[in-house]
Every structure is written in structure tokens, then in C-alpha cells.
Amino acid sequence: MQPPNGLYADADGVKYHYLDLGTGSDTIFLHGGGPGCTGWSDFGPVAPRFAADRRCLIVDILQYGKSEKCRISGPMWDFHAKKTVALMDTLGVDKADFVCNSWGGTIALCLAARYPDRVRSLVITGSMPVFYGPLAPLPENGHRGRAARDAYYGGEGPTREKMRRLITRLEWYDADRLPESTLDLRYEQSLDPEERELAAMSDSPRGEWQDLTQELGQVRAPALFIWGMHDAFLTPDYPLMLARMVQRGNLHVMDHVSHHLQEERPVAYHAVVTGFFNSLANPWVPA
Template sequence: MDLMDIQTPPQGAYAQADGVEYHFVEMGEGSPTIFLHGGGPGCTGWSDFGQVAPLFAADRRCFLVDILQYGRSAKPVIKGPMWDYHAAKTVALMDSLGIERADFVCNSWGGTIALNLAAKYPERVRSLIITGSMPVFHGPLAPLPEGGRRGRNARDVYYGGDGPSWQKMRDLMARLEWYDPEAVPEGTVTLRYEQSLDPEETALAGASDNPRGDWQDLSADLGRIEAPTLFLWGMYDAFLTPDYPLMLARMIPNGSLHVMSQVSHHPQEERPHDYYTIATGFLNQLHG
């Protein structure tokens, strides 16, 4: 799949889920696999996983979901604990789509949603592959970069000043999401920049209150996760160095860690074939 295919996302479909509307792209047949994207400006299920999901779709039924407040999904103001809200709504989406249990492949923000879902609704999750997520606010060796606020700070810079621009999007991706800044694909920059101009997303980013809900630390919940969990991490993740997912893997009863070289926060985009090989090896070992 070339970058022009990534820049032109499929039309996708919509589903109602407990009072909100989700947009998703579905492809392939087989075991249900839900992909949840990160929380960066302009991120969608397609922008984060469009390059790698067709590989999974060879033998899996893949759902690339726009999480709430992103992409073409609804953008409600969230009140109360944010990860509990997202987990409950994602379960409602699974109900709407007739999915009893699924494997989850997730980046950053989406991974924290999936971890909380696995802790609160264990019967709905077969396994988890988590990349670049921050479910707890502490690290094992040193304070987290920018006090754990690097993502929120970057979003504030992107939407602040003169507002979003193509160059600001490219700079954000090159600085925080890609190991090789020269390799950032222009098509993906354009896709995310155009999505970031969505008036509802811009309003959420600039709101003075907290429309995303109350932040939750999941330290007390990770030990409840029954599903086998692979933390698939970039060696040069700009948000969380590999000592952090090693700590997470030890907090989960059946957790493990693989660290990929020469990638940062979005290894599934930088090295999609290698990401797929590692992830599907983990899934096939579990489920055959």
C-alpha cells in the first residue's frame, strides 16, 4: 500500500453506541481485531493504522475505529473519569457490531482505553498489543518527560499561536512521533493536518474547561488485566522510554515487552511490516 492510498481514506461506516456515533473502517475476515489510535492532533484510525492494517486483514476482521472526539466519530463533552467513559462506550460499540470478544491493537491514547477496558470488562478482550501508551503517571527510573504532559503540551502548541498549519503538523510528527524526521510521509502529514481543522476538534482543543474528562491513573487497575498483553515499543519513543513499558509489563499478570529499534512513537507507521510480524507472531502464539 502506497502513501497515496493512506492519504485517501476509505469512506468507512458508522455505528450507534449508547447514545454516540462511531466512525470506523472495516476490512478483512476472521478473528475480530480492534485498532484504537493515538491522541495527537488530527489522528484517526486510518491515519495511525492505514499502512499496517491491510497486513492484519489477510486473516483478521479489522476495525479501525475513530475514538470519540476524533476523526468522523462524535465529539461529546466527557464528564467524569475519562478512561472509564471511553471503555464503556467502546464496549457499547462492540455490542452494536456484534463483537463478543476482540484482540486490540492500539497506539498511545487508544492503548490506555484498551487497558482500562481489559481491566473493567475482561470477558470482552482476548489479547492486547499496546504501543506508546501512558496509563500511569509515574516511571520506574526518572520523572516522565514534561511531567507526563508532553502530549498535551504539544497539542497546545499546535493549536495555539497562529493556529494549526501543515508545517506545524510536520514538525510535531518529526519531533515526537518518528525516529527519522526525513522519513515523515507528506501524505500522512496532509491527512492529519486536514483532519485537525475540523471545527469540533479545534473547539475541543481550545476549550478552557476539561471537555476530555477527568484524567485517571490506572495503577490500581493493571493488576486486574487477565488478557495476555504485549507492549510493543519504540526504542526512541519521545514520550516514554523503554523502562516505562517494562514496568507496565511487570504490573500485568501476563505482560511482556518487545522493543523495536530505529522507531519512535508510531512504529506501526515507520516499520509496518516489522510491526505486523512481531504483533501477529504474538497473536498466533496465543490463538493459533
């Protein structure tokens, strides 16, 4: 799980850290928003499989990992989408497939709506782009992730055992299979002084929350929502709704996983996503 050497790129006034692995179709990986998350912590277990025949750009999203801890003003998903497109411009990526978890998936959906010519396809896992659902109200009014972050950084502050409890309660289905290396990566990153400073503030440094109901209808790229049967944030009824809201939505529900499918079952995750990518070479388009 030790990450490869990373690279840095300037993009519209901010600095991104990313990993560049493999060759082939440009594929951008965007991670989730949990404490200590990075591109490598979320996608390290599955990245070598994709890198066998794809160029994998594994990004630390802004305010996480080694990317800039800039303050965000205005609508948050618009901000992230604009900066991600600027990163693509810097890296010479005209169009990409996006493979995303949670927070990163909402960024990608917004990007696909705002900049449709830059997105070839979307793979979305555990994201919450709208604030309602078939089982509304959503758990903790849709703020379960924020509540978990506040609890993790609150009280006595971050500890390794608090990180273990957070991951095994909200992100992994089988607590006994959580690798100690993954736990260490997340915990050590969560101690970053700038990340702790952001966590101690209100949500204002992260920008204004956006509901993407209107934007989802504008997403033209083929989208696969791949979900854990036991997702701790949103049951599979929710991504079924999302798959109907975009123009070309698909849904796959995987058993014995929660919120981080790509880490718990990387072989199965890669197989499903690769099958989706392969299907796009011979799409069935209704008349």
C-alpha cells in the first residue's frame, strides 16, 4: 500500500498532487471525503489492475492529501469541477473516463453536466448529489459523513482507534479484513495540520453545498452507479433513482461490501467496471 512517487500540477491558481500510472485511455480517479482520504488510500488496491491497460491519473482532490488546502467560496461542486477541468488542461487530457468514490463522484457528475465534452464515461460509487431519496429522510438528514468527520476530529482529537471505528462502521462491510496498512495511511494523513485546521472550521471553507437535481438531467455520458448492498450512507434504492435521473444510467449492486467497494473487493470491482467500459465500444442506442 505504499504509494508510488507522486507529481504536482498547477491548475487555474491551485496545486494538485496526483499519481500517473500505466498507459492507454485517460482515466481519472477521484476519491471520497472521509478523514485522511487520498487518491491512493481509496484506489491503491485496485489501481494496478486498471493501470495494466489504462493511463490512471489518481488525484488528491483539493483540501485532501498533498493537494492544496485552499479555501473554497461559492458552490462547492462547481468549484471542484472547474478546477478538475483546469487540471485536465494542464495534463493535456482532452477527455477522460472517471472512476470515483463518494465525494469524488459528485464532483464528476457536476463536471459531466457543466463540461460534457470532457467526459467519456462515469463510474460512481457511494455519492450523494441530491439531498433526497426514496427512503427520505436520508440517514442523519444526509449529513452522516459530516457528523462522522466532526466526531473524529472532536473530543480528544484523531486517534488510530477512532479511525478504525470510523472505517469499519461506515466504509467497510467486513471489519476483520481492513488492512493495517490502509488504517495507517488514513490515520497518518488525517494528522496533517492543514486538514485538521479545515476540520475545526465550519463548512464555509469547503464552499456552499449544492443539490445537483437539475444538473443530473444534463449528464449525457454513460454512467455506471456501482453500489454496496450494505452501504452505510445510502441504500441501493438511492442510486437506482440516480440512474434514472441521468440520460444513460446503469446500476450494479455488489454483495458483501459497504461504501468502499474498490478496496474491499478490488477484483470484483475491476471486473464490473471493465465490463462497463468494454460495453461502451459497442453501445446499444435506442432509436
